Amino acid sequence: xxxxxxxxxxxLMTEEEIKKMVARLGAEITRDYAGKKLFLICVLKGGFVxxxxxxxxxxxxxxVDFIAVSSYGSSTKTSGVVRLLKDIDKPLNDxxxxxxxxxxxxxxxxxxxxxxxxxxxxxSVKVCTAFDKPERRKVDITPDYVxxxxxxxxxxxxxxxxxxxxxxLPDLCILKRDIYEK
Numbered sequence: 001x002x003x004x005x006x007x008x009x010x011x012l013m014t015e016e017e018i019k020k021m022v023a024r025l026g027a028e029i030t031r032d033y034a035g036k037k038l039f040l041i042c043v044l045k046g047g048f049v050x051x052x053x054x055x056x057x058x059x060x061x062x063x064v065d066f067i068a069v070s071s072y073g074s075s076t077k078t079s080g081v082v083r084l085l086k087d088i089d090k091p092l093n094d095x096x097x098x099x100x101x102x103x104x105x106x107x108x109x110x111x112x113x114x115x116x117x118x119x120x121x122x123x124s125v126k127v128c129t130a131f132d133k134p135e136r137r138k139v140d141i142t143p144d145y146v147x148x149x150x151x152x153x154x155x156x157x158x159x160x161x162x163x164x165x166x167x168x169l170p171d172l173c174i175l176k177r178d179i180y181e182k
Contacts (some may be wrong), residue, residue, distance in 0.1 A: 007166055007178065008173035012150060015170040018130075018158055021147040022050070025128060026057025028145060029098065037123070038062040040086055043069065043113065046102035049159030050130040050147075054100060065089055071109045077087075082112040096182035102159045104129040104143055105136035105152075115142065126182035131155065131172065154180060 010106070013021070027040075037056070042051035042067050055064060068086035097117050104110055110127055117125050128145035135152050156162050157169030162180060 004166065004169055007162070007176060007179060008169075009176050010151070010174045011171045012155060012174055013148060013158075013172040018170075018172065019053075021130070022053045022057050025145055025147055026054060026059070029054075029128065030059045030072075033058075033060055033096060033098075036096045037094060038098060039090075039092065039122070040064045040098050040100050041117070042066045043099065043101045043109070044086065045163065046159045046167070047100050047130075051104055054128070063090070063095070067113065069109055069113065074081045082109050084116075092117060092120045095122050097125045098120045098145075099125065099127045101127065101129045101143075103131040103133065103155070104141075105133040106138040107141040108138055110139045110143070111139045130158065131160075 032125060036179040039061055040051065042048060042064065045068070051064070055062065065088040066086065067088055070083045070085055072137055084174060099110065099113055099117065101110055114125055114127060126144035129143040131150045132146045132148070133145055133150055133152055154162070154175040155172055156166040156175045157171050157173045159167050161167045162175050
């Protein structure tokens, strides 16, 4: 990964630490949803790596689907306006929904998505995020499952990107400031 190391200052969580985090979350979700109809909805694009690992760590029958929204564009800060780009394909009325997100910071996107799904009358709606930045929250929303609370830094890797690249880093890293503060 020598070519990619020029983009980050520091590794915040190693690949091994992330694997342990996912295993812990999978065990918690398995325990909490035992005997229930579980439907995981991945928020694209950033959540796809976490979702792939998480579903393999959950020891239950489950369904998956994907939703795509936009609130950032190519900016490093949310615009506050959430646009639905791709919706799920199935009704939710007989399911326990777990929204799977890569990172929660302002909470604006997750608040929008959660409200949208609650209005579709599922049995329950909860949120699982790999990484949480609670100090950046702009709305009153708390994830039900949190992999790790992280500092208010621009992070990349493990599915999180900068301008569409660097999702393939296996570790969670802090992006060099001179890259995004041009």
